[in-house]
Structures are given as C-alpha cells and as structure tokens.
C-alpha cells in the first residue's frame with residue numbers, strides 16, 4: 001500500500017477510478033475536477049496540501065497542476081469550513097432581483113459575515129459567488145452545491161432551518 005492509498009480513502013479512489021475509466025489512459029488529468037471533489041468530500045468539505053499531493057500522485061500529475069486547479073475554481077475550499085456550504089450569487093441579474101437583501105438576511109440570521117463559519121460548525125457562508133448560471137431564478141444560492149432559486153428571506157429561513 002502506498003502513501004496515496006492511505007491518504008485517499010477507498011471510496012475516494014473508487015470515485016476517481018470511475019472517472020478515469022471514461023477517458024483515454026494517457027489523459028488522466030481529465031479526471032482532476034472530479035478527483036478533487038471526491039477528496040474534498042472525504043475531508044469535511046475542504047482540501048489540504050496532503051490531499052492535493054495524493055490526488056497529483058494518483059493521476060500522475062505534478063502537484064502544481066493540482067494546486068492551480070484547486071485554487072482557481074470556487075467550488076473547492078482550501079481552509080476548514082463548517083459542514084453546510086452556502087453560496088449566494090451576487091452577480092448582476094441576481095443583484096437586480098435582490099441578492100443584497102438575501103446576503104444581509106443570512107448575515108443577520110447567522111451572526112456571521114461572508115467568508116465565515118458559524119461557531120457551532122454548522123454553516124459556512126461562502127464569499128459571494130459570481131454568476132451560477134441560474135439567472136432566470138434570481139436571487140439564488142447554492143446550499144452544499146444544490147441550487148435554490150427565487151429566494152425570499154422567508155424561503156431562506158425555511159432552507160436554513162431545515163439543515164442539521
């Protein structure tokens with residue numbers, strides 16, 4: 001068993017293998033986004049250098065190739081965060097539909113600012129997102145990467161209160 005096998009869980013390696021099977025053997029990098037998602041999921045929602053290095057080794061990539069991707073895409077977290085990840089879109093369509101009200105409501109309700117987690121480790125209020133391609137349903141937010149559209153403060157309360 002290699003270090004990579006102990007750092008990446010069996011479930012994570014299975015997930016990566018299922019993606020690798022979809023690409024030519026010399027194009028392992030194609031599975032990188034999915035591999036990072038699986039590694040992040042294994043580690044309570046964030047990536048460590050050790051995990052990124054293990055993904056690099058598993059996909060025969062240089063670590064820098066993995067760091068570049070992990071630090072570019074907003075769906076990856078590189079610091080510990082609370083277990084529910086909430087991201088409000090504040091790009092122009094959602095802004096015109098009232099996303100500022102949704103952000104303020106969340107900050108007041110949770111007692112934290114964007115970029116912070118609640119002290120009980122329950123909710124992470126991600127820094128504002130750019131367009132999440134659901135403009136027709138603005139204002140909108142992602143909760144654990146699932147989309148919620150046509151938000152009102154009341155609807156936000158229902159969603160937040162249903163989270164464990």
Ligand code: FES
Pocket residue numbers: 089090091092093094095130131132133134135136138140
């Ligand atoms: S502007 Fe919010 S989803 Fe496009």
